[in-house]
Amino acid sequence: MESPVYIQIHNSIKRDIEAGKWAVGDRIPSERELSVTFGVSRMTLRQAIQTLVDEGILERRVGAGTYVANQKVQEKMSGVTSFTDIMLAQGKKPSSKTVSYHVASPSLSEKEKLQLTEDAQVLRMERIRYADDVPISFEVATVPEELVREFSKPEITSSLYRTLERKAGLTLGGAQQTVTAQVASERIAELLDIKRGDPILRLRQISFLKSGEPFEYVRTQYVGSRFEFYLER
Structure with missing residues (x-):
């Protein structure tokens, strides 16, 4: 026919x-x-x-x-997958630029999301993530300081997940993810080379080890025209 x-x-x-x-x-x-x-x-x-x-x-x-259209980078929303692996799987060169990186006391939200003790410290880092040198997202990631204190800054900022798996011998589990739509603020627009008011996909994620222990609380803003999520059931 x-x-x-x-x-x-x-x-x-x-x-x-x-x-x-x-x-x-x-x-x-x-x-x-x-x-x-x-x-x-x-x-x-x-x-x-x-x-x-x-x-x-x-x-x-x-x-x-x-x-x-530019082909959008996709992330399958199941389990924990590193940005680096997502890029490599799609034939793109991953890279990142660290905007800030410091150890500090956790905020109440960070303490709650990561189930931290009263005296725990966290490593908080802000990064711009790139695919083939094109900015894809701005990320604020918080991890328990004791989990990463043995590793160098490059090991952590280049690919936290790979470092935890290959050098710490940890097995990553699932994640809780929430995606919302918003528009880019002046700062985000400048960091991601877009216009203020352009569409942004905002992801909030708590990542877990296979044991069920939360190890990362991340807030990421993706350029809507360069990234899309897809769900698989």
């Missing part, structure tokens, strides 16, 4: 993109031009374009046209 015309057009445009006719960030021809090229009505052409937008292959920019 032959596919509907709009699906055929969808497939044709997708193949053209994959073949390199239009690169990431390129503006594709207008709907009027494409409707003439394919010999179809504007309505049919628009339906084909919308399917590509829904799939994240194209993106519409108000007042500017339709562009080949």
Whole structure:
């Protein structure tokens, strides 16, 4: 059975993109031009374009046209996965820039989330995380100081999870995650090279060892246009 015309057009445009006719960030021809090229009505052409937008292959920019979208980094929201491993799995080069790094007394929230004793100290660090040198997120991570005191700053800031697994011999477990939408503040916009008011995905996460002990409380703000979460049941 032959596919509907709009699906055929969808497939044709997708193949053209994959073949390199239009690169990431390129503006594709207008709907009027494409409707003439394919010999179809504007309505049919628009339906084909919308399917590509829904799939994240194209993106519409108000007042500017339709562009080949950047592929968003995805994080499967199950278990604990390091940012470094997520990037490497998608063929991207992970890196980070440490904004602040210090040992301090925990806030009430940190104390509660990490189930800390009265005299416990925490390591609190702020980092910008990059994929192929493009800023993806700004992260504030808090971990019990006693858990990481034997490791160097580079070992902790480059990939905390890998260090805990490979050098401390710990087994990571699951995580409690909450995602909300918000807009970028002036500071976040400056750190992540976006505009103030741009959409941000905010993740709050408590990470656990396999034993059930919480070892990290992290608050991360992701650039909405560069990162997406997906759920798997």
